[in-house]
Amino acid sequence: MRQGKAVAARLTERPTLPPARGRIAAIDLARGVAIALMILSHTASGLxxxxALPDWGLVPVHLLTKFASSLFITVFGIALSVAFLPHTETSDWPRRRLKLLLRGLEVLFWYKVLTVVEMLPLYEPQDILDTLLYQRFPIWVEILGFYAIALLWLPWVLPLWRRLPLVSRLVLPPAVALLSGWLEGHVGFWGVEPLKALLVEDDDHYAWGQLARLPLVMLGLLIGEALLRTRESPAMRHLLLALGGGGVALLAGFVLVSLPELDPALTAVARNTGKHPPEPSFVLFSLGGALAILALCLAGGERAARALRPLAVIGSDALMAFIFHIVAIFLVLRFLLGAWQAYSYPQVLGIALALILGSAGWIAMVGWMRQRQ
Known part of the structure; x- marks a missing residue:
């Protein structure tokens, strides 16, 4: 009886979150892993x-990059939870909210610039203009569009999330996922396909829907709350077990639903089948791998971030890493050097590694120059 009352009290309480003391290196590392996987994916598909990928390049190499999107969006939610959620009821919140909004405008600016960079080698000016006006969508930089729009509206609802009881915060991610799936399948959005793509995604557009991917952001918010509560306590092991076990369970679920045709299912995921709009098999694989990677990064902590410093550096400034590799692939290699299908797959893997290290070096150099100034 007493235990039941304790559980009920826990489910109805609002979060009491201690503010994070300093930057959490493990979050930077997880974000850096996501960006590195994106760079690998973009280099292979972009060049x-x-x-044209060999079988072993498609599965397993390119297959593993499918963890990137779920990891990146989940870590986005974790970062919001850790850096901003504890401050939503303080006098400092308007300043922090403005910081998020300005960041959203900055990302939106670079999203438009990189849209032009991506499309220059491939499309006519009118196609590029249509894309800038949301009549169509790019491919490789579209996740920045999701990130920019999310930063322009999420700061207004974070205080509401903070006021919700735990049971509501647990129910909302699957509820929003179901709502998004229903809207995608049953609502026409007045025939405005770009609007549908921006909200719940559409078969004919490569866009990240705000509602379709919001459950991952919410999951990140919940993980961030747990991380703030348990970071310096023995309970951190329970969080790591939950994340690692959840990741393994989702991957096992993918295997079970794919049997006896597992090999074709892996190939389909590697070819992005079920990515837009999100389908259960793709989500099981992508989110399962993302949670497993996240658990490993959190378990490694500061030590792992030091050992994998280039990845942690990339994760400390994901936007700059994104700008660096998109400009290198599409403006320099494809547009200026005409490098489309000019290299073998092993050479492309080498280029991807160089871009990962180059991104880290560029971020470190810019940081050093700012400190000197």
Missing amino acids: LGID
Whole structure:
């Protein structure tokens, strides 16, 4: 009886969150892993194309990059929770909210610039203009569009999230996922396909829907809350077990729903089948791998961030890493050097590694220059 009352009290309480003391290196590392996987994926598809990849390049190499999007969006939610959620009821919140909004405008600016960079080698000016006006969507930089729009509206609802009881915060992610899936399948959005794509995604557009991906942000918010509560306590082990076990369970679920045709299912995921709009099999694989990676990064902590410093550096400034590799792939290699399908797959892997290290070096150099100034 007493235990039941304790559980009920826990489910109805609002979060009491201690503010994070300093930057959490493990979050930077997890974000850096996501960006590195994106760079690998973008280099392969941007310089060779998926159809030109060898079998071993498609599965397992390109397959593993499918963890990137779920990891990146979940870590986005974790970062919001750790850096901003504890301050939503303080006098400092208006300043922090403005910081998020300005960051959203900055990301939106670079999203538009990188849209032009991505499309220059491939499309006519009118196609580029249509894309800038949201009549169509780019591919490789579209996740920045999701990130920018999310930063322009999420700061207004974070205080509401903070006021919700735990049971509501636990129910909302699956509820929003179901709502998004229903809207995608049953609502026409007045025939405005770009609006549908921006909200719940559409088969004919490569866009990240705000509602479709919001459950991952909410999951990140919940993980961030747990991280703030348990970071310096023995209970941290329970969080790591939950994340690692959840990741393994989702991957096992993917295997079970794919049997006896597991090999074709892996190939389909590697080819982005079920990515837009999100389908259960793709989500099981992508989110399962993302949670497993996140658990490893949190378990490694500061030590792992030091050992994998280039990845942690990339994660400390994901926008700059994104700008660096998109400009290198599409403006320099494809547009200026005409490097489309000019290299073998092993050479492309080498280029991807160079871009990962180059991004880290560029971020470190810019940081050093700012400190000197």
